[in-house]
Amino acid sequence: RKEVEQDPGPFNVPEGATVAFNCTYSNSASQSFFWYRQDCRKEPKLLMSVYSSGNEDGRFTAQLNRASQYISLLIRDSKLSDSATYLCVVNLIKAAGNKLTFGGGTRVLVKP
């Protein structure tokens, strides 16, 4: 089983609709979680951190479910510019430094 798993998609989303997708992780000791966005043929960029209580950043909402070991990302009122691959990142903090594990990404295509 992969340490971090994501549905690769693509999720085809009509413009203005809401889309949500999850990321599961296998190590229950994982301590912090992040969503990155990667545009086609570009570098990943941090979208948002995921806090235990859940958090919002504009149209984006991230949730953490420790009991079931998954995080989620919800995008409201989807824009064409939201088309990208969303990478889930799980951080296991060790004495020697953190270990960041990336998921394979979920591709989102927002269509007019």
Place this chain on the structure above:
Amino acid sequence: DAEITQSPRHKITETGRQVTLACHQTWNHNNMFWYRQDLGHGLRLIHYSYGVHDTNKGEVSDGYSVSRSNTEDLPLTLESAASSQTSVYFCASSESQNTGELFFGEGSRLTVL
């Protein structure tokens, strides 16, 4: 503005040749990382460094080496390129060892024929 740059952006080489990918950051970050990205595998850590003269192996380090002689640079060397090393390589840096925020370079696309 501070940044992280990689060169070359595109490289085609032959099996068995030595290749070096450069990574230079002006963030003054102590922590630097090299990842490769392949379809179906996501980003996988090759090597990382937490400071000058410090280097560590990641999960896919075989066939790769790095050196850290200053804060700004972490070159990645493929000693004898293999077709399995055809990939997109990303360099990244971070401010602290326990952060999840990495700043990535634009990537280097390497093709080994």
